[in-house]
Amino acid sequence: MPEKPAKRLPGRPKQANTDISIYQTIISTASALFKEHGYEAVSLQQIGKQCGVSKQAIYYHFASKPELFSVAMTTMLQNIRTVTSRLLDDAGQLEQGLVLLAEARLANPHAEMVTMMREAEPFLEKSQLHAIREAEQQIHELLAGHFRLAISRNFLREEDPMFLAESFSTLMLMGNRESTLPKYESPLVLGQKLVALFLQGAKAH
Template identity: 80%
Template sequence: MPEKSAKRLPGRPKQGDTDTTIYQTIISAASALFKEYGYESVSLQQIGNRCGVSKQAIYYHFASKPELFKVAMTTMLQNIRTVTAQLLDAADDLEQGLVRMAEARLANPHAEIETMMREAEPFLEAEQIRAIREAEQHIHELLADHFRLGMNQRLLREDDPMFLAETFSTLMLMGNRENASQKYESPLILGRKLVALFLQGTKAT
C-alpha cells in the first residue's frame, strides 16, 4: 500500500516550480523595497503585499526579516558580480570593459551598501553580516584581478589593485545623485567621463 504524503504545514506553498518562483519573487520584492526605503521602514507585510504572498509564505522560506535581508543583499551583489564579469570578459580591452560596466551600473543606480548596512547591522547576526560583506568583497576582488592584469600589461601604474577596485566602485555611486540623469545626456556619457578620469589617475607613466 503506498505511503501517504506528509501533511502540508499551514502557510506552506505547494512543492515544485511554483515554490521556487515564490522564493525568487520574495527576494526580488524585498530587494526593491530595501533599496528604496532602507531596512527598518520595510515590513514583511509590505514585502508580501508587493509580491502578492502572505507573511506565512515568507516565513516558510525565510526564518526572519534579517535573514531575508541577508539573502536579498547577497543575491543583489552576486548578480552585480555576474554582470560585471560578463562585461569585462567580453570587452576588447580594459577601458572598453570599464565603460560598459559603468554604463550598466549608472543606468541602474544601486543602493549604497554602507547606508543600508549601518541601519540593518543592529538587527543582524554576525554570520549574516559576514555573508553580505563577502558578497561585496567578491565584486572588488573581480575588479582587482582586472586591474592587476592592467598593471602586468603596463596599462596601469603599480598600485594596490584592491584600493583601485574600491575607488572605482565609489565612483559608480555618482549614478545615485538625484540630478545625475538630468546633468548628463546618458549613462554612457557619464560612464565615459568617469572611466577617463579614473584611468587618467592610474595610467602607467
C-alpha cells in the same frame, strides 16, 4: 508475483517548483524594495503585498526580516559579480569593459550599500553580516584581478589593485545622487566621463 514499483514522473514535483518560484519572487521583490528605500523603511507586509504573497508565505521561507535581507543582499551582490565578470570578459579592452560596467551601474542607482548596512547591522547575526561582506568583497576581488592584469601589461601604473577596485566602485556611487545623472545625456555619457577620470589618474606614465 511482486508488484511493479510506481513509475516515477520526471522532474521536480509541482509543489517544489511553486515553492522555488515564490522563494525567488520574494528575494527579487525584497531586493528591489531594500535598494529603493533602505532597510528600516521596508516591512515584510510591504514585501508580501508587492510580490502577491501573504506574510505567512514569507515566514515559510525566511525566519525573519534580517534573514530575508541577508539573502536578498547576498543574491543581489552575486548577480552584480556575475554581470561584472561578463561585461569585463566580453569587452575587447579594460577601458571598454569599465565603460559598459559603469553604464549598467549608473542606469540602476540604488541606496548606498553603506547606508543599508548601517541600518540593518544592529539586527543582523554575525554570520549574516559576514555573508554580505564576503559577497561584496568578491566583486572587489574580481575588479582587482582585471586591474592587476592591466598593471602587468603597463596599461595602469603600479598601484594596489584592491585600492583601484574600491576607488572605482566608489566613483559609481555618483549614480545615487539625484542631482548628478540629469546633468548628462545618459548613463553612458556619465560612465564615459567617470572612467576617463579614473584612468587618467591611473595610467602608466
